[in-house]
Amino acid sequence: MVKTQLPVTIDGLLMEAAAEYGASTAFTDGVHTLSFNQVEQLSKRVAKHFWKMGMRKGDVIAVQLPNSMEFVLAHLAAAQIGLVFNPLSPNYRRQELTYMLGHCETKAIIVQGSTSKFNFEALAYEVKEKLPHLSHVITAGGAEHTESILFSTFLEDDPEGVADKDLFEEKPGLDDPSLIMFTSGTESNPKAVLHTSRTFVATHLRNGYEYQVSEQDTILSLTPLCHMFSLPMIMIGLHQGAKHYLYGEYRVEELIDIFRHELVTFLIAAPAHLLDVLHYIKAAGAAADGVKLRLVLTGGTKIPSQMVKDLRDVLHCNVGAQWGMTEVCAGSFTRPEDDPSKAWESIGRVCPTGEVIIVDEENNVLPHNEIGEIAFKGDSLFVEYYRNPDATRMAFNENGYFLTGDQGYLDEGGYIYFSGRSKDTINRGGLKFHASEIEEALLMNPKVRQAAVVSVPDPRLGERACAYISLRDGEEWSFEEVKSFLLEQGFAKYKIPEYVEMRKELPATPSGKIVKGPLRTEAQLLGKE
Template sequence: MSDDFPYFPTYGEGLAHYAATTPDQIALRYGDRVTDYKTYDRHATQIANGLASMGLSKGDRVAYFGKNSDCSVELALGVARAGMVFIPIIWRLAPKEVEFILNDSGAGVLFVEPEFADQLPFNGNKVLMDDSFESWRDAQSDAAITTEVDAQDPLLQLYTSGTTGLPKGVVLSHHNGTHLRPLMKEHDIYWYCPDQGDSLIFAMPYGHIAGAGTAISGVLGGLEVIIHREFDPALTIADVQKHRVKWLFIVPAALGIMLAHPDAAKADFSSVKGLTYGASPIPLDLLKEGVERLKCDFAQLYGLTETFGTVISLSPDDHKPENIVGREQVMKSAGQPIPGTEVRILDEELNPLPAGVTGEVAIRGDSVMLGYWNRPEENAKTLIGDGWFRTGDAGMLDEEGYLYIQDRIKDMIITGGENVYPAQVESALYGHPDIADIAVIGIPDPKWGEAVKAVVVAKPGSDLSEEDVIAYAKKEIAGFKCPKSVDFIEALPRNPSGKILRRELRAPYWEGQEREVS
C-alpha cells in the first residue's frame, strides 16, 4: 500500500498514528465538546487499562447500551486497543431482546446510559455512561498497552435478527474494516474514503454496522467525526452549515425527512461534497430533488453486517442526470462490486449462474465476517468455502456487473433502515390468546421504504382488533418491529408442506412495483 494511503492492521494503530502525526486535530465533536487525536488516543488507552483492571482480558466481550456519544466512541477504541470485542446494542430493542444478547454474548461488562439502566437485567459489572464514566476513565493509567492485537483478531460483535427469531452475533475482525480505506484510495473510490481532516456526521444507530463502522472509521483516515445522539433533521442541517460538513451518510427515508424540514429551504449545503445512502434504493424523484438542492455527488452503498458494510456501490457517475438518460434501469440496481470484492449468483445447488439469471447473491472478499458467534450450523450454511458467503438475498447480475436485488430470500423487511425479520415478530405475537395464526410481511411505504404488516387469523368467537394486536406487539418487541397495520383473514395460504406462502400474501400490495424491495 502507498505511504499516502497507509494500511493500519488494527484500529488502535490507526488512532496512534494520527495522535502522533496530527495530535491537535479534532477527532470527535459532540455538541460543544471537542476531542483532539492526542486526547482521543490517551482516553482509549485509559479505557483499555480500566477494562483490564476489571479482570477482563483479550477476547472478552464488552457491551454498550445507549445512544451515540463521544464517550461511547472512545469506549469502542478502548475495547479495540485492549484486544477485546465491542458489542454495541441497538437502544430501540425491547428488554427481552437485550437480555438475550447479553446472555448469548457472555459480556463481561455492560456500559449503559442512565436512562436505560433500570430496564436491563444484568448481574455483571455495570458502568453508567454519565459523569461517573468520565471519572472512571480518567482515574485509569495511561501506560502503554502491552497486549498484542492482530489484524485478524475480532473487533465487533453486532447482533442481527435471525430467521428463527433469535438474533445472531456477527463477529467482525479489525482487518474486515481496516483493509478497505487504502484499497478505495488506490482506486479513487473517493465517496467511500474521505480525505484526512474531512468532517462527517455520525447519526446512524450504534448497533448497526453503518453506525459502528462510521463511528470508528475516523481513526483510519484522520477524520473529524461529528456525533449526533440520533438522527435529527434540524441538527443535521445546522451542523452541516456550522461545521462545513463534507460527507453525509443517510438512508433515503431520512433524506426525505431532512429535505422536507423547514430549515432546509434556506440552508447552505455548499460544503457537502458527497452523500452516500443505503438500506434501500432511492426513488428517482427524491434523487432529483436531492441533487438539485444539495448539488453534491450521490452514491448508493449495499452491504450487510456480515460484510462489515459496503461491498457494492452505485457510483456518483451513475447518479448524474445526464448519465441516467437511456439507462434508467441502472438506478434500480445496487451498483457494482467495490475493489477487492467478488460477487456470484448461485442456484439452489450453489453453482454459479450466468448474467441475467436470478439466484442467491454470494460475496467473497476481505470484508466477509469471521463467522456467527456460537452458531456452527449457521456458519456451515452461509460460509461455504473458498471465502464465499451466502447473503440470503436474491439477485441478478447484468452483463456490466451491476447487481440487481430482486427479493429477500430470508424474508427480511427493511423499514426506515431498520432490519425486521417476520419470524421474530410472529414469534412475539403468537403469545396473544386470541391469535390462531399469523404471518408478517413487508408492504410498500412511501416514507419508510417498507412497513410491517401482520396478517392474522383470529380465534373463533374473539373480537380481536388491529389496535389489540399492535398494542400487544409493543409490549414484546421494539417499536420499529411492530406491525403498523393488521389484516384479518380466515386462513393463511400455505404450500403442501405447511410453509406460509408469503409471496402470495405480499402480491396485492406490491402490484405495480418493479421488485418486492421498496
C-alpha cells in the same frame, strides 16, 4: 491520498492518526471536541481502567449508547487490550439484552444511565441479576446505583498500578476476535456475527478511499454507530484525517443548521432520514443555502429514484447507494464518479476486497442479467456466527461464498441490481413481483413515513399483498386513496395491495430497516379471516 500500507489493527491506526494529524479535530458533538492526539491518549487511559477492572483479552464488553464521545472512546479502548466490542441498540430492552449479553457471556456493559426517556441503568441491573458473568455496569451519565462506575472518572487520570506494558501484553493479534454485532433479526432471532481485525479494519479503510474521504471532510452519521453502516466511519475518519461530528439524538428540524454550521460534507443516512429532510425542507420552506454536502451515502432498502433526484436538486450533492450486511460489511456501493442514475438503479459495484456472484437455488452461478441470490466472498467476510456452528455452516455454499438471502443480478459492467429479500417476492396467482416496487412508490408519497409490503396467504391465488403504512403526523389516507395513488403511478392491478393496515409506527432495526417478521406473522392471520 491513498497510503501505500494500511494499518491492520485499530491500535495501530490510532498511533498513526495521532502522529499524522495531531492537534486537528477528530471528533466533536457540537459541545465537546477531541483532537487526534487526545483521542489516542484518552482511549489508552480508558483501556487501562478496563484492565484495572479485570477485563482481559477475549472478554466481551457491550455498549448501549447513542452516537457519542463515550461510544468512540470505549470502542477504541477495547481494541487496545483485545476486548471483544459488542455495540447494542439503545432500543433494546430486557428480552433482547438478556439474550445477547447471556449468549456472549458479557463481562461489562456501558449504558447512558437514566435519561428523560428511559432508565438504562435500572434496565442493566435488572438484566445483571440473571447473568452471572456480567460483573460491571458503567454509566455514561449519572449513577443512581451504588455499584455503578462512572465513565467520566476513566477520563480524569490513569489508574494506579497499571503501566503501558500491561496494555502491550494484551494487544490483539490480526485474527483475534475483536467485534461482535448481532444481525438485525428481521426474519428470526438475531445471530452474533464475529469479526476480527483482519476482516474489519483494512477492508473498511480501502472503502474510505473509494468514498474519497480526506482531511477536508466532516462526517456525520444519522444512522447509529451500533450498526455496521456507520461504525466503520470511526476508523475511516481517523485514517483519512476527517472531522467526525457525533450526532446523538435525531431531530430533523435542526439538521440543516448543523450541516451548515459544521460544514458537513459526508452524510451517512437511511432513506427514511433523507425523506424526512426533503419533507422538512419543503414543508417548512427551509433554505439549504450554505450546506456543503458533497456525498450522501444511503442504503438498507431500495432507494427511491425521486429521492435521489430531489437530494441532488435541493442539496446539490452526490448520492451513493450502498448494500451490505453485518456479515459482509459494506459489500457493494456506487462511487462518486458513477452516473447519478446508478444510485437508484443499482447498489453499485462490489467493494475493493470482495467478490460477488449470482446463484440459483442449486447454487449454480447464473449469467449476467439473470436474477438469483447474491453470494459474497472477500476479506471483509465475517469469521463465524458466535457459538452457532450450525448456522455458520448453513450460511456458506461449498465454494465458500456467503449466501446473503438477497435477490438481484449482475450486469456486464460489474454493477449489482438489488431485487429484494427472497421472502419479499409475492406470487399472486403465478404473477410475481417484488415488495420493494410498491414500497418505493409508497415512500415517495409525502403523507407516508414508513411502508412495508408483505404477502398474505390466499387459498385461490396463493398469495396477495398487504401494505403496512405509518403516516406523518396529522396525515390521513384511506384504502381507496392508496389504491388510486398506486394505479396513478402506473402499476399493474395485480401488484396493488388488497390489504392496507395503518400503524402509528412500524417495527424497525437501528439502521431504519423495517423488521418484517412480526408483520408477516400478523399477515398470516389476515389470510385466515
